[in-house]
Amino acid sequence: QVQLQESGPGLVKPSETLSLTCTVSGGSISTYYWSWIRQPPGKGLEWIGYINYSGSSYYNPSLKSRVTISVDTSKNQFSLKVSSVTAADTAVYYCARMGTYGYAMDVWGQGTTVTVSS
Amino acid sequence: QSALTQPASVSGSPGQSITISCTGTSSDVGSYNLVSWYQQYPGKVPKLLIYEVSKWPSGVSDRFSGSKSGNTASLTISGLQAEDEADYYCCSYAGSSTRFVFGTGTKVTVL
Numbered sequence: 001q002v003q004l005q006e007s008g009p010g011l012v013k014p015s016e017t018l019s020l021t022c023t024v025s026g027g028s029i030s031t032y033y034w035s036w037i038r039q040p041p042g043k044g045l046e047w048i049g050y051i052n053y054s055g056s057s058y059y060n061p062s063l064k065s066r067v068t069i070s071v072d073t074s075k076n077q078f079s080l081k082v083s084s085v086t087a088a089d090t091a092v093y094y095c096a097r098m099g100t101y102g103y104a105m106d107v108w109g110q111g112t113t114v115t116v117s118s
Numbered sequence: 119q120s121a122l123t124q125p126a127s128v129s130g131s132p133g134q135s136i137t138i139s140c141t142g143t144s145s146d147v148g149s150y151n152l153v154s155w156y157q158q159y160p161g162k163v164p165k166l167l168i169y170e171v172s173k174w175p176s177g178v179s180d181r182f183s184g185s186k187s188g189n190t191a192s193l194t195i196s197g198l199q200a201e202d203e204a205d206y207y208c209c210s211y212a213g214s215s216t217r218f219v220f221g222t223g224t225k226v227t228v229l
Contacts, residue, residue, distance in 0.1 A: 037220075044121065044223040045156070045164065045207050058217050061119060094163065103211055103218070104154035104169035111163060 002027035004095050004109035012089075012116050018082040022095030022109055029053055029076045032099035036069060036080045038091040039111075046091075050098060051078055085116045122147065122208055122221035129227040130198045138224045140191040140208035146219055148189035152211035155184055155193045159204045167206075168193060195226070203228045 008020035035050040049059035051069045059067050071078040082089055092113050096105035123141040130136040151171045156164040166175050168184035181196045195202055208221035
């Protein structure tokens with residue numbers, strides 16, 4: 001049973017870089033695609049981007065200039081960086097797996113809350 | 119790329135059927151049979167209900183069904199139950215530039 005767990009700072013200052021890691025357990029990261037999704041408080045889901053095990057990444061055009069997703073197959077982890085954050089980046093950040101059912105996200109992490117505030 | 123449009127809320131009585139629409143454009147929903155649906159309880163993690171418009175992942179009840187016509191996808195919940203009260207989101211592939219876009223979300227209330 002594959003499980004995902006997000007980790008990283010819960011508080012980030014404005015203009016700094018938000019960094020999160022998703023650890024994959026119970027299975028290999030060297031298959032499937034791996035996504036990041038976020039949900040601002042009281043709002044809907046927003047797709048951020050995804051990466052495959054070989055490192056090919058794709059981003060939401062509205063965030064592309066500030067987002068980087070990377071993968072570390074040796075640690076079975078993938079990561080998200082969002083630069084120049086503002087209060088609008090405050091959200092619950094989820095990592096998720098795609099590929100078992102086409103492009104649908106079938107396994108999700110528990111989510112981690114990131115607040116952007118000074 | 120704008121979010122797909124869903125009704126803010128839909129309600130129904132136990133046992134009834136309800137349908138949630140997800141309206142996009144010819145660049146996303148209308149062009150690809152890659153619409154998925156997710157259920158989310160407050161404060162909880164989204165759960166995959168439907169993929170590729172109308173297919174069920176393993177373990178999902180067949181009370182949930184999906185369809186598509188033109189630029190609009192739909193999720194139907196049959197035999198509505200109290201446990202179906204949750205938020206529902208659609209998501210569509212939107213081509214090689216945009217990739218994925220979520221819907222605005224629909225709150226389902228069981229009367």
